[in-house]
Amino acid sequence: MTAPPAPLPDALRLPPHRSVLRLGPGSRLLGLDPASALAVEDLPHALAEMLDELARPVPTAQLVGRAVARGAAAVEAEGLLRELLAAGAVIDAAGAERRERRRAESTVLVAGGGPLAVGVLLGLAAAGVGAVHVTTSGTVLAADLGTGYVDADRGRAREAATAAALERLLPGARTGPPPQRVVPDLVVLADAAASDPVHVAALHADGTAHLPVRLRDGAGIVGPLVLPGRTTCLGCLELERCARDPGWPTVSAQLVGTPGNADPACVAATAGLATAQALAALDALTGPGAEPVPTVDATVELDVDQAVLTRRGWSPHPSCGCGAARGGTRHGAATCAEGRAGDTIEG
Numbered sequence: 091m092t093a094p095p096a097p098l099p100d101a102l103r104l105p106p107h108r109s110v111l112r113l114g115p116g117s118r119l120l121g122l123d124p125a126s127a128l129a130v131e132d133l134p135h136a137l138a139e140m141l142d143e144l145a146r147p148v149p150t151a152q153l154v155g156r157a158v159a160r161g162a163a164a165v166e167a168e169g170l171l172r173e174l175l176a177a178g179a180v181i182d183a184a185g186a187e188r189r190e191r192r193r194a195e196s197t198v199l200v201a202g203g204g205p206l207a208v209g210v211l212l213g214l215a216a217a218g219v220g221a222v223h224v225t226t227s228g229t230v231l232a233a234d235l236g237t238g239y240v241d242a243d244r245g246r247a248r249e250a251a252t253a254a255a256l257e258r259l260l261p262g263a264r265t266g267p268p269p270q271r272v273v274p275d276l277v278v279l280a281d282a283a284a285s286d287p288v289h290v291a292a293l294h295a296d297g298t299a300h301l302p303v304r305l306r307d308g309a310g311i312v313g314p315l316v317l318p319g320r321t322t323c324l325g326c327l328e329l330e331r332c333a334r335d336p337g338w339p340t341v342s343a344q345l346v347g348t349p350g351n352a353d354p355a356c357v358a359a360t361a362g363l364a365t366a367q368a369l370a371a372l373d374a375l376t377g378p379g380a381e382p383v384p385t386v387d388a389t390v391e392l393d394v395d396q397a398v399l400t401r402r403g404w405s406p407h408p409s410c411g412c413g414a415a416r417g418g419t420r421h422g423a424a425t426c427a428e429g430r431a432g433d434t435i436e437g
Contacts, residue, residue: 095168095169095172096172098150098168098171098172098175099150099175099182099183099184100149100150100151100183100184101147101148101149101150101182101183101184102144102147102148102150102153102171102175102180102181102182102183103144103145103146103147103148103180103181103183103186104120104121104144104145104179104180104181105121105178105179105180105181106186108120108121108122109121109122109145110141110142110144110145113129113131114131115135115138116131116132116133116134116135116138117129117130117131117132117133117138118130118133118138118141118142120141120144120174120179120180121179126178128174128177128179130170130174133170134161134162134166135160135161136157136158136160136161136162136167137157137162137166137167137170139157139160140153140154140156140157140160140162140167140170143156144180147183147186147187148183150171153167153171154167154168154171188377189373189377190218192372192373192376192377193217193218193219193220193369193372193373193376194218194219194220195220195376196219196220196221196275196276196372196376197219197220197221197222197223197268197272197273197274197275198214198219198221198222198223198274198275198276198277198278198368198372199222199223199224199225199268199274199276199277199278200214200222200223200224200225200277200278200280201224201225201226201277201278201279201280201289202226202278202279202280202281202282203226203227203228203248203281203282203349204233204234204280204281204349205233205234205235205236205237205238205239205281205357205361206237206280206281206303206304206305206357206360206361206364207224207226207252207278207280207281208224208234208237208238208239208248208251208252208255209237209238209357209358209361209362209364209365210278210280210303210361210364210365210368211224211238211252211255211256211265212237212238212255212256212259213361213362213364213365213368214365214368214369215256215259215260215263215265216259216260217365217369219369219372221268221272222256222265223265223266223267223268223272223274224249224252224265224266224267225267226248226249226252227248227249228247228248229245229246229247229248230243230244230245230246230247230248230251231244232244233351234248236354236357236358237357237358237361238252238255238259239251239255240255243255249266252265253265253266273296273298274298275299275372275375275376276298276299276300276301276368276371276372276375277293277298277299277300277301278300278301278302278303278364278368279300279301279302279303280302280303280304280364281303281304281305281349281350282304282345282346282347282348282349283304283305283306283345283346283348283349283350284342284345284346284347284348285302285324285346286346286347287346290323290324290325293316293318294316294318294319294323294412297318297319298318299315299316299317299318299371299375300315300316301313301314301315301316301364301367301368301371301385302314302324303360303361303363303364303367304349304350305349305350305351305352305356305357305360306350307350308351308352308353308356308393308395309352309356309391309392309393309394310352310356310357310359310360310363310364310391310392310394311360311389311390311391311392312360312363312364312367312385312389312390312392313367313384313385313388313389313390314327314385314386314387314388314389314404315367315371315383315385315386317386318412319412319413319414320414321386321387321406321414322387322388322404322405322406322407322414323406323410323412323414325407325410325411325412326404326405326406326407326410326412326414327404327407328342329407329409329410330404330407353394353395355394356392356393356394356395359392359394360392363390363392367383367384367385367390370383370384370385371383371385384401387403387404387405387406388401388402388403388404389401389402389404390402
């Protein structure tokens with residue numbers, strides 16, 4: 091006896107950022123990327139128009155009901171939706187809504203004094219993160235402009251200028267140092283070429299996930315995402331570099347708190363990449379079923395001049411006190427986002 095088909099989700103929609111395009115009276119194209127777009131052809135008018143409704147979340151019962159009112163059989167409408175769901179061309183709308191709610195209930199602290207910190211803070215706020223706090227100091231410099239600060243902010247205290255930038259983006263939103271008893275879901279360590287080891291040690295002691303983002307020799311670097319005691323940490327990377335270069339501790343000490351440099355295009359692109367990776371980390375930390383985070387046990391390096399994005403894998407170091415040491419990828423092995431050793435993504 092054939093088992094009945096699984097029930098459809100209560101509401102359906104296209105995956106985020108995709109669209110429905112007409113190929114003809116009974117044909118529709120769902121999405122544009124050749125790797126994921128799906129053409130659906132030879133549909134009756136009633137089913138083709140049903141697909142046109144999927145650009146926004148729609149209750150499944152209403153979607154099928156309207157298709158039936160246009161002349162389709164309910165079993166045909168539901169069967170088509172099941173096929174599209176299995177192919178990933180439509181998704182459970184409730185899943186996206188749950189992710190939005192989790193983001194709205196999340197807290198992120200961005201720590202840094204430069205253009206990356208303000209850029210990531212604004213990106214997270216625009217993406218719906220409910221509480222985005224900042225710890226920063228000093229005054230806005232000319233090199234800080236372009237990711238949220240404006241020319242009138244030059245010489246202004248960064249904390250006040252950051253609050254003003256957020257107010258311009260989202261009137262009524264507030265930022266600043268977090269309340270004393272608030273434990274963030276994620277800390278973004280921005281701008282400094284090397285993070286303050288005292289701050290990093292405190293994050294480990296509290297078990298707080300943290301993601302560094304910085305500039306180095308004109309390129310942007312994001313990661314690794316550190317889940318204390320579970321993944322490669324910044325101390326693991328330092329030990330690996332010391333093993334390669336005995337003089338590294340002298341160099342590293344000079345980089346603590348010192349911002350890196352890059353052209354404005356690289357700064358803006360790095361802030362965008364860091365925002366995306368922070369959101370991926372937040373989704374994985376606060377909800378089940380999230381996609382793997384590319385910056386776990388890895389750094390992502392962005393060279394905008396050469397249009398090259400490189401993912402470099404790292405392993406927990408056996409001599410590090412973080413406790414994450416285990417078998418894993420070779421130290422420093424460069425990989426692309428799909429994980430093929432030695433590849434890079436070029437475009």
